[in-house]
Amino acid sequence: MLEVHAVSKTFHSGTPNEVRSLRGVNLDLAAGSWVIIIGTNGSGKSTLLNAVAGTFLVDEGNIRLAGRDVTRWPEHARAALIGRVFQNPFSGSSPSLTIQENLSLAARRGLSRGLGWGLKESLVARMRDEVGRLNMGLENRLENAIGSLSGGQRQALTLLMATWLCPELLLLDEHTAALDPKSADLVIALTEHVVARDQLTTLMVTHSMHQAASLGDRLIMMHRGQIIHDFRGAEKRRLRLDDLLARFEEVRRAEQLDESAAQMLAEKYI
Amino acid sequence: MSLLIGTFTIGCILSLLALGVFISFRIFAFPDITADGSITLGASVAATLLVRGVSPPLASLAGFFAGMLAGACTGTLHTRFKINPLLSGILVMTALYSINLHIMGKSNVPLLSVTTIVTQSEHIGMKLMRGATSFNLAGWEVSVRDASVLGAILWAVALTGGLLYWFFRTNLGMAMRATGDNVQMIRALGVNDANMIVFGVAISNGLVALSGALLAQYQGFADVGMGIGMVVWGLASVIIGEALVGTNQLGLTLSGTVMGSVLFRLLVAVALRWGLSPNDLKLITAGFVFCALIVPQFLRKKWPRSAHA
Numbered sequence: 001m002l003e004v005h006a007v008s009k010t011f012h013s014g015t016p017n018e019v020r021s022l023r024g025v026n027l028d029l030a031a032g033s034w035v036i037i038i039g040t041n042g043s044g045k046s047t048l049l050n051a052v053a054g055t056f057l058v059d060e061g062n063i064r065l066a067g068r069d070v071t072r073w074p075e076h077a078r079a080a081l082i083g084r085v086f087q088n089p090f091s092g093s094s095p096s097l098t099i100q101e102n103l104s105l106a107a108r109r110g111l112s113r114g115l116g117w118g119l120k121e122s123l124v125a126r127m128r129d130e131v132g133r134l135n136m137g138l139e140n141r142l143e144n145a146i147g148s149l150s151g152g153q154r155q156a157l158t159l160l161m162a163t164w165l166c167p168e169l170l171l172l173d174e175h176t177a178a179l180d181p182k183s184a185d186l187v188i189a190l191t192e193h194v195v196a197r198d199q200l201t202t203l204m205v206t207h208s209m210h211q212a213a214s215l216g217d218r219l220i221m222m223h224r225g226q227i228i229h230d231f232r233g234a235e236k237r238r239l240r241l242d243d244l245l246a247r248f249e250e251v252r253r254a255e256q257l258d259e260s261a262a263q264m265l266a267e268k269y270i
Numbered sequence: 271m272s273l274l275i276g277t278f279t280i281g282c283i284l285s286l287l288a289l290g291v292f293i294s295f296r297i298f299a300f301p302d303i304t305a306d307g308s309i310t311l312g313a314s315v316a317a318t319l320l321v322r323g324v325s326p327p328l329a330s331l332a333g334f335f336a337g338m339l340a341g342a343c344t345g346t347l348h349t350r351f352k353i354n355p356l357l358s359g360i361l362v363m364t365a366l367y368s369i370n371l372h373i374m375g376k377s378n379v380p381l382l383s384v385t386t387i388v389t390q391s392e393h394i395g396m397k398l399m400r401g402a403t404s405f406n407l408a409g410w411e412v413s414v415r416d417a418s419v420l421g422a423i424l425w426a427v428a429l430t431g432g433l434l435y436w437f438f439r440t441n442l443g444m445a446m447r448a449t450g451d452n453v454q455m456i457r458a459l460g461v462n463d464a465n466m467i468v469f470g471v472a473i474s475n476g477l478v479a480l481s482g483a484l485l486a487q488y489q490g491f492a493d494v495g496m497g498i499g500m501v502v503w504g505l506a507s508v509i510i511g512e513a514l515v516g517t518n519q520l521g522l523t524l525s526g527t528v529m530g531s532v533l534f535r536l537l538v539a540v541a542l543r544w545g546l547s548p549n550d551l552k553l554i555t556a557g558f559v560f561c562a563l564i565v566p567q568f569l570r571k572k573w574p575r576s577a578h579a
Contacts (some may be wrong), residue, residue: 075458076462076463079457105444114440118440
């Protein structure tokens with residue numbers, strides 16, 4: 001479904017702030033698989049997601065999605081194939097528009113937008129139905145501006161918007177990181193429900209080791225712009241919270257060793 | 271009474287300008303000052319065509335499309351060439367000064383002896399009143415000419431407002447509103463935000479130019495300097511409108527903008543009547559907008575909680 005081949009991206013190239021965010025990343029996603037990405041800060045997890053979404057164009061390598069080479073496609077063109085939920089709950093919806101207007105925008109993701117009436121009755125009926133299933137009591141507030149809702153409510157609605165038209169690929173970028181624990185659990189439950197119902201191919205970045213251990217059927221660990229571990233199938237199912245923490249500790253030790261070794265060498269020889 | 275009706279009429283004509291400014295400044299958060307040039311562009315295109323004998327509605331419509339073209343230029347400068355919105359507007363506005371002179375061929379085109387929307391609506395009004403030159407409205411003597419012009423303008427503004435209200439609730443219109451609100455989201459939903467901005471600024475300037483076309487016909491001339499300070503004028507109307515309705519519901523904000531324009535024109539008429547020198551008008555307008563922009567901040571600082579609630 002998604003093929004990322006030898007993708008590299010360097011930001012601020014040629015300046016002292018140069019950051020090599022992605023270094024030859026290869027990733028192959030089967031249709032219907034749910035892949036979790038974890039990694040340290042600055043490891044390139046979100047950068048990889050943004051590279052797939054088209055927020056920027058990659059320096060090297062290519063990206064194929066649903067049988068098409070999308071490497072040079074602008075962000076809005078790729079959106080026809082991709083549903084996205086951002087880390088910031090305020091990024092995924094338009095605050096001064098009403099709930100139903102936001103949903104109707106999502107109902108035409110990737111389709112042409114003409115002078116057709118945006119809020120058709122059949123569409124509003126489906127909205128009432130689907131929003132009602134969130135159990136947030138929002139189905140009677142469809143005409144309220146979405147900016148008046150809480151972060152958790154907005155994130156749940158963003159997830160609904162991203163999956164309103166079944167996307168070829170769902171990108172979740174730490175979509176519960178900015179929520180309180182209760183809302184986060186609610187959004188995760190909703191995510192599991194939607195992904196299972198529509199058999200969505202999903203790429204999800206998370207900070208939560210708990211989510212990483214319990215969700216998805218494959219787990220990727222990134223470090224310094226590269227994929228360093230890839231657990232799938234039975235191996236992923238066996239993976240426990242402690243195993244993940246141990247892997248992180250490994251990475252941390254390796255880093256420390258490098259630093260202390262360098263320091264020792266510096267003291268001895270300089 | 272004639273003065274009052276005249277004030278209402280100009281307020282209504284300039285409400286199209288205010289609606290244009292509302293679209294660029296509020297819906298798109300695009301500080302577009304092309305309007306200073308495009309209001310004159312609308313006036314000069316319409317006046318030149320009227321002198322050549324083109325029918326008034328057609329000439330006004332041509333003004334509208336000329337304004338759209340100017341707006342599209344500003345939008346393209348910003349989106350395609352990444353020029354700052356203010357500077358894009360300044361560039362196009364400056365260029366329009368020369369273009370307007372070319373269109374008119376001189377700095378002022380009088381419309382005293384040609385058929386305009388004003389003479390046409392007066393004609394229709396006279397016919398409806400079967401030749402009477404005035405009628406009695408609640409004890410006031412109202413001239414049929416003045417009333418019919420106001421009626422025609424009111425009808426035009428209501429039609430434009432209705433069309434805008436409808437447009438901003440279509441799929442395309444909603445995508446445009448969301449573009450000004452949250453670019454990240456609208457891209458993720460597959461909308462080319464650059465196209466939305468170009469089209470939005472085009473519509474905004476089309477309305478401004480239409481306002482100019484009507485204004486030229488009402489005051490009986492098009493002048494190359496008539497656009498100076500018009501953005502600020504429109505902004506003042508928008509701000510008054512927001513204070514009047516105090517909500518961000520689309521229908522209310524649109525009608526609030528129209529009311530704001532009429533009210534602002536009334537305030538100006540009263541101030542002039544009380545002896546304000548017309549030369550000071552733009553200074554006062556700028557001062558008013560300045561106050562309207564800083565007072566909310568000031569209040570928030572002074573009473574953080576009450577201003578928030």
